Amino acid sequence: MLRPYITLAKNILVSNLKRLDFPYKLTYALTYRCNYRCKTCNIWQKRPVHELSLKEIQQFFRKSPDFSWIDLTGGEVFLRKDFVDIVEVVLSSCTKLVLLHFPTNGYLIDKIVTAVQKIMTWRPEKLIITVSMDGDETVNDEVRGIKGGWRRQIETFKQLHTIPGVKVVLGMTLSAYNADQVEVAFQAAKRECDWLEYEDFHINIAHVSGHYYGNDDQDPYQGCRETLVEEVKKYMRHRGIPLHPVAFLEREYLKRVERYLQTGKTPVRCHSLKSSCFLDPFGNVYPCGMYSRVVGSLRESDYDLSRIWNSEKCRQLQKEIWAYQCPQCWTPCEAYQSILGSLLRRDHASE
Template sequence: MVFVKDVFNYFELSFRVLKSNMANSIDPYKLTFAVTYKCNSRCKMCNIWKRSSSNELELWEIEAFFEGNRFLWINLTGGEPFLREDLVEIVRYAKRPFLVNITTNGFLTERIVELVKIMKRYATRFIVTVSIDGPREIHDYLRGVRIWDKAIETLRALMENKIECYVGYTATPFNAGKLRETYLSIKKEIEDFGFSQLHLNFYHESEVYYKNVGQMALTQDFYRGLMRDVCFLLRHRNQLDPITILERLYLSLIPNFLQTRRMPVPCKVLKTSIFLDPFGNVFPCTTMNVVLGNLRKTNYELAPIISSLEARRTSKLISSGNCPQCWTPCEAYQTLLGNLKRWLR
């Protein structure tokens, strides 16, 4: 029965992706859900750890939300998601999506591995991304706590338990150009770690999520370092699996974004995806500061929010390019999938 459900999930996700290329309706199949703003890091590039975590959605509220709303692709983030005591139940209530990806700083090794072993039963494909932003000294400086050794321990334990896992590297003015050095430092600790496990993001500002507007100056040194990181990955990530193909496309368009400060292709967020914060607020994405509605005011139904005049107005703004303009993987991947005609010419 699980196999049949997984096959159905694959075809349903494929259909929704194709639909996003042809229809103009708001029909999100991807959910980015910040399950908590609690965090045990003190990152230089992010102020989430400073934010209040009081009055976050309770488990029964999340259950009610998933009961009436289905997503095929779920990205669980925070804060640090594994600080949420009911994380397993949250994943279980999501009704077996095709893909669940969860990000972690890796600090709570035993808890992370224990919970992931359980949670992976509730998705067709379950992925863990461990944040590592440099060799030990750089990573610990950026994270504000000594956490590199724990992140490595967590990554090693996940790999030993045959759990699909990746390293998420965010390029900032403090570490841009250090991806090769980061890879070698991880490889020294974990011999089986490979290029295919490296994922690259780069510093973005967001009033909605990171609360970091104006926090870092992006100099020419940053851009040059970022391009070295991009070139390093493009040289070494040449597998033919869907994730690598999508990532290579994302990476290849970073220079275009840096030059124009505009998305290289028409943005598809809201039509394909939404961002849900820990308090039930629904946003188009992690960078556009427009609250479309709050689940607590709609009996945890998404339909009244995404069918509202505000949602339609916001969708038109996004389609016309009147949005903050970003190129973060949280929003770029489904946008790339929603522009297949451009890549199949």
């Protein structure tokens, strides 16, 4: 259907000119449950109590169905026993949805593959799944804290690759623990998956967050900023000229990593609360995954996001973010819609 794509294009265009009446992108952390022990993230230490129930999630999406792009994340999303039911709610409620994305650590091979096969029977417009991988077998299992994790991640990637209609990629988060390991990680994966191309292997840089990762006492780039910049440049040379919209967004994101690492300032004016927002497992709405300012609670707003989005508190906080009065980050979760929202103007940090 063309209508969802037209709606998305319209929202992107309007976001270049003004704040949207409703966000077209939602990042929803379904759970903080996690069966890994990553060094760069402390989500696994959190107690996942009083998460939104399936009934509450149904109420939310029934009253807030106008998203074009949804990221369902965690924690590990497949640790929610009702994950497939949640996806069904999303797909049946959000008739304008163009893109559904979720990451997985890939450990629960059979559960993940079976769930994705079921999801594909509902024919989502576009489904992208990222299987996390932070190095070759040795480095990955050291960074992610689970022996045997890499083997299971690769097996999940292989099996998801065989499901028609699914776009599955490997995702590597760069930090001081693996800054110089991009090519090593790619070649290790390619030995197991001979079809693998750089287009199937995505990279980003680690971040800190108090309310999300619980790691705001860390410096993920300590002693490795120059290495990170060089690794990103080499990776971009491998990727070449972008030939589709997602590749374009990735390249625009990676082009600005160096500036972010040098200045610590968001390279493009942030569109959090202008085009997008973040929802935690308990129904709290934040600007994004990095900024620990609660905008409102779904449970206190009759599960209607528009009541929070159109509040004076939300509008004022968006103005502060636009003026760089926030923690400053450069994560794809926020960068992509910020890049799309600055196509018609120079919304750069140097202004």
